[in-house]
Amino acid sequence: MLRALSSLVERKSLGAIVDICSKMESGMMGVQKQRFDVYNFVMVRFLKNYDVEHGLEFHRRMTSKGFVPTVLACNKILRTLYDENQGDIAHKFFLLMQEVGPKPGLVTFSTVINGFCKERKLDEALKHYALMTAKGIEPDIIVYSILINGMFKAGKFDEGGQLLSTALGKGLKLDVVIFSTIIDGYIQRGDILRGIKVYKRMLRQDVQPSIVTYGILLNGLCKNDQFLEAFGVYCQIVKRGIQPSPIMYSSLIDGFCKVGNLVEGFALYEDMVTKGHVPDVYVWNMLLSRFTKQGWMENALTFFYRVVKSGLAPNVCIFNTLLDGFCRLKQIKEAVNLYIMMAAHDIAPDLITYTLIIQMIFDLGIYREAMALFFQMIKKGFLPDVITYCVLIDGLCKYHKLAAGVQVFEDMVTTGTRPDIAIYNVLINSHFKDGNLKKALELFKYVLDCGPDPDIVTYNTVICGYCSMRMLEEAVHLFAELKKRQTGHNTITLTILIDAFCKEGKLDVAMSLFSEMTGKGRVPNVVTYSCLMDGYFKLHSFKTGFELHKEMLSNNISPNIISYTILIDGLCEKGMTKEALSVFYSALRCGFLPDVITYGVLLCGFCKFGRLVDAKSLYNSMLEAGIKQNSMVRNMVAKYHLHSINGSDLPVYGRSSSSSSP
Template sequence: MVEELLWVWRFMRECGVEPSLVSYNCLMDGLVNAAFVDSAEKVFEAMETQGDVRPDAVSYNTLIKGYCKVGKTQKAVEKFEEMQQRKDLAPDKITYLTLIQCHYSECRFYECLALYHEMEERGLEIPPHAYSLVIGGLCKDGKPFEGLIVLENMVRRGCRGNVAIYTSLIDSFAKNGNEDQAMVLFDRMKNEGFTPDEVTYGVVVNCLCKAGKLEKAMEWFNFCRESTVPVNVVFYSSLIDGFGKAGRVDEANKLFSEMVEKGLVPDSYCYNALIDAFGKAGRIDEACALFNKMEKEGCDHTIYTYTIVIDALFRKHKNEEAIKLWNTMIDKGITPTAAAFRAFATGLCLSGKFALACKVLDELAPVGVIPEMAHEDMINVLCKAGRFRHACKLADGIVDRGREIPGRVRTIMINALRKAGNADLALKLVHSKIGIGYDRFGSIKRRVKFQTLLDP
């Protein structure tokens, strides 16, 4: 009720009633809650310059909250620093919590941790929500061990963890490939009397699937189905991905069908997992059928969807179909990633279409997609497949078109040959002028071609 609030404020002043500190703070709080932060800022300035009332910690906290609310983080930090410089007051736990929340929402997790340590140094009481944010930020930043240390500090100070904190830690350890530590925390969570929710169980099932422990994952999945824990798409997606990567495609497909029968709507991650499983198993027709079904069901094809289907088509030597699908993707305005180009270029190189691979690479530069290792990847894949003549032809094409420094292409070729187990050719290249030297034919000077590496 901002209009009424301002009316009362004006009437009070007209009646000669001088506002107290509490009145000023109430007015600022009302303005901040209504997102009138500029007006709240003017009230704060009036407190500093008019009358005997000076802003206190509540005044600063209110304005800092307002700045954070409208995304003016820098101004909030400046007010915080100004507050620290005053001798008559200091930031309290509310000040720190407000800034930690603000930094967390902007994924500035280092700042959250720094504020937490500052609170520790000052001996301030740390609210449970501040612990949750700091631990959550560390987990999102891929630092679960640091998050676990904060949890231990929290418990040592007599503040219990909660389901959300344990779930974040379990998920982060799982994503870092530390399945053992994740499951230790899961057991500890239950032993401490916390009841895991569907998010926690979903994280545990995903963790076990990533670790290849599919039977154990199914045990927890069945436990949830038989109890009151809601089973959602995340459970099925994790299991479909796990079974698919293990080559157990029929079981993955069965889970997908079961999910649809239960009325759950598959998301793009779920579709992609099964399409990838079909593609890796060489069942390209089923992969393409699912790709088309995905579009009919209104589920958007992601760049990853196109990448795995293009890769699967090239694996089955359906090169023209793969190229057509790439062009369709570009026409739809989907920007390729480095991984997408790598899959496409690998297929083109193995099918002998080097010129097209280089042409597509040139076309990607204007849209901001510049795979740094593109040429290296293409030469590596040819050498790995034993197609040394093709690799030399590609290297010559790269140098002739001025796409790479000849010396770098030479280094790439040497490393690729060595990795492919052909040390003799790698040594021959090292002791030759290929790529960087020239041969003279009368008055004509020509660069020594990589293809001469295979001459007797």
Template sequence: MCVLSARSVSANFVKKFQFLQFNLISAVAQLSSDVSDSCSDEECDNFSKCEVVNKKDLILDTFGVTSHLRSLRGSPCLALSYFYRIREDGFRHSVWTYMAIIRILCYWGMFGEVDSVLLEVIESKVGDLGFGVAELFDALVEELKAERPKALVRALDALIKVHVVLQRFDDATDYLLKASSRGLVPSILTCNFLMNRLIEAGKGDMAAAVFQNLECFQLRPNVYSYCIMIKALFQKGDLEGAVNVLQKMEEVGVVPDAFTYSTCIEGLCLHGGSDLGYKILQAWISSKAAIDVYTYCVVIRGFVNDKKMIEAEGVLLDMEEAGIDPDVYCYGAMLQGYCEAGNVFRSLLLYGKMMKKGIETNCVIVNFVLKCLCRAGFIIDAVHKFIYFRDIGIVLDNVVHNTMIHELCKLGKLEEAMDLFNEMKINTVVPDIVHYTSLINAYFLHQKPGKAIYLFEEMMEMGIKPDIVTYNVLAGGLSRNGLVRQALGVLDLMRTQGLEPTIFTCNAIIEGLCAGGKVKEAESFFRSLKDKGLDNYAAAMINGYCDANMTRDAYKLYVSLTRRGIIVDKKSCLTLLDNLCLDGASREALMVFKDILVSDGIPCQVICGKLIAELCRAEDMKNAQWVFNSMVLEGVLPDVINYTIMLNGYCRLNCLKQACDLFSDMKEQGIKPDIITYTVLIDGHSDMKLKKAQKFDKDPANALTFWREMNEIGLNPDIKCYTALIENHRRPNNIQDAICLFGEMMDRGLEPNTVTYRALLGRYIRWGDVDRALNLFLRC
């Protein structure tokens, strides 16, 4: 081919110029690997022998080079080598010479080389070529508008794709819009490529804009276009939008393929929409489409992540019914779910099923099985399983070893953990920082600081550099064990290792010193951090005071900080509130509660319940009711315990009308009273209290009203409930009822306690029945 090209040059032209040999190898080295595929061996052999005109005699200008390239259009390799050779010899290519070589390469389908040529232009610096990519784009558009050669359209696609590869997304979309505005449309594949890369770069909004403009470009989205858009919407968390795109596909007649369904199902399952993902899977199954194991596994994992293990197991059964065998990843997801839920029985049952099917166990499965056994307290079984897995040849990695060591440490089995740790080293499994940190923490927690320090020093000698987590464990552990000097020395050690102590490090020392009985030292260290901002460490000091049962000091610090405008975090405020309630400081607890309510919203139900109980104990029903109402207003629904505490408070103060109103509200809210609730009401509506209450309420309910209601709903009274009702029968004409209640209680197999005997004994004595009182006393 090279010979034919040389003969096509006129005889006069050959006589006038001397020929030089081109070095083909050096030119080809600059091309992509596709060149060798596009050019025949014969052409390359001929070209290596070919001679071209001497650069001294040939006038190299744009017209001459363009003409010569046109003459070489039948030999693309020759043309490309000529193009690069004259550039090496100092010729400065123009936009027209670039267009000439691009035209040739497109004609021959050498699109890899087109990408390389365009890449040079796009990455060139201003002034290097004398023109920019914008000028090349304009020239390309003009030629396409004039001739519209199909092959050259690929150059427009390549121009956009190269910008995309370089992550110049703004330029890529700009050229896409410019081309469409001038009546030229890149292929849908190019648009798909652009949208996909935009999504990978986290630019889902730009991808959506391109998708929405496809119709303006007179392009019809294909199945892959829709699939990309679905992926973009899931990336944004727009589940509804993604499903709408899937529906639109079907409306416009684009049939979703397996990849589209898989993408949609996976997106839904990853974003909490496993139920809808499962429905799509079932619809897909109904269409008799071939579904792979991966898609089923995605749905299973989605349900597991949503804590819906029954549904996950249902998908597993669907697979088996469809004749598809679940793989190790399906079983792994199920085991993970049961393990996290603490369902040891189901975990081991599923593992046994997996083994019967001959599915090979891997490290992940082993890890879940061992973790399950450890959490259920079957430590010996876990150790035996570990040995079994090791002996049958399963390679147990660091994660499995760490699981065993961590779980053993949590259960206080330090000797077993240390034996396993030493066995690791014997079996050439190199311990990492996680293993060391778990053991160091465990020894500190069990008041064995000497062994913890020894392990830390061993880790350093092994060349394992401690991270911030290890240092925090070390600082906190030394502090809790009362080693003040060593704990503070950790800060200096960190700095020598190039690590700056964090807020967490200092807080670990403060809380640890307080827990270790070194409150004065903790206070001194806390004050030394004044320049760093006490607001970062105040919470730790408050927690430390609470741990040391110095709640009053914690409250004083809290008040001092809030007056200075320093905000204490919610967790520490709740700890303080809890301790104040335990100490009976209802007024101070209420102040902290109000601060939390203003800054962070209502605390949890448990904390509110403790505060209500303390206020009721202090007979401050006004504020107790205010806290109760605040719960309701903030959307924290009181439970039966909260209601019962409030009822008890009202009954103790003989506010029976308020108690009855609250009891009615409780039932209206759908909260079922329990036996304790009825006991409180029966005890609160004794004859004596009713007599006092009648001054304010002419028709209050009595104890028997609640007794009958309790029996009607099927609640069986306990000892306390019987005792309260017996205590209620104070009138002489009620003595027989009290005796009947006592007998009924005995018939039900309930053993009276001292309080019950005392209640009935008191009734006998009050009623003057000395003989029965004596008999009952002897029976006690």
């Protein structure tokens, strides 16, 4: 019989099919079921063949003959159509059901609403929700779950929240799945507080969070930098005896790494391994990255070898992280060894690897080799990106090869790579340093008119350029313009201006800017204080200079070698060479390595106030430390005939021991 029906469907012989059903005697046992089977077979065949017109007409004729299929059979057809992604056909069938029967029920509406939600036709879903309530069909928990899930996944939070309140107001108890969807929706939106609010509401409804709920909440808190709260969720998970998932561990480890808490990060890593989870390369790289950013390369390598020994194969990202760490610390030998190790692991360098090595070669001062590697990289099929170009242009400009840097910039534009603002900042800065005000301002005007949008570094670069050319009026004018813009100024902007006015001896203006900085909640840094101290010392206002140094320390701003040098210079100018030497020792004890300027300033103080034996000893210590003398030191040695001073019991300076100062 089915073969005959298939043939009739293929020939679209509706009349013959309806006749077959009509000839079945309704009184006979099993005939009604046979009719349902025939109906279902024919409808599915027509609709699956996309012959909607004949399928719907068949349903219409059957009902007109008095045979109305059960709503259960029609619901089954609807589900089949939605499963086959034939939503439009399903909806036409639903409309026909409303017209000729059978009357759609709760399951029918639930199926149709679910179909609309899956197709992201949420307005239609809400329309049919309203229709079912108008027909007196009370939505159940399934309907509300479908709608709430659809709304939140589509970002319709107001509609979803209203449906949630309606469902709970009717005494319906939503399950953990739908609560998790709502929490996830709010968190994805960035509304972590609403997510937590729903989480607490879920607990009040006596719905226990699942591992998925905890994962959503924990990940959201970590993304919003609320790591302590995330760790609290983790503790709840452990307390309930639930095994945290690898993703949870990953989120928490990432969070602790971001705030620099490697102790907790590693404790979680160890716990993860102990629980039988195998950390992936992403987790491995997070911990390595934190080591390298802290400059703890020995720890990074130890961890690297440990993980490799455990069987996890490193990838190019892992090697790039380590390479970046060595390059930051200028540990060239280690970087080269690591590059060789990549080949031993059969890992080919990528664009990031080449960019890091090019940067390292520039740092060594051998720009020709850097350029050679750049062209070698291109020959191997790597297309430089904007970061690679920026490294190249910056490296050339630092070695006073501005023309070559401009040529690379032009080649970059020709090949279709759009320069970012960082590259324009490098070129603007280099033109200022080259004394080419016209070119620098042309580039600045270009980014203002055509983009990319200038950032705070751009404005600081131009303000600094004006100051370097003693064009303070223009610098102040641009600063005033910057304050009007959305970009806003920062501590560096004000420090640049403070330094410029200090160098011009206009300490009243410099202090006014300093007051503006602190008055608006911006924290001055060690450079800011150093500029002011230097300015006051040069005007022989030693008391104010020393007070600024004390203020800096009281504000927990750590000095650097430059601020130490300025303080030593001020003390020497005032004839306080004993105190100056004490500050010199303090710098050593803090781990700072004095440079030729620091030695020169103290040497000048010793010579000026007749402490020539101390000056000769300090000079010897400087040479032993491998520091080359500059013209100032050379002239000082010649002027005071330091070479002619002999003595086997000269004091030794430049050691970080606790030697007492004279």
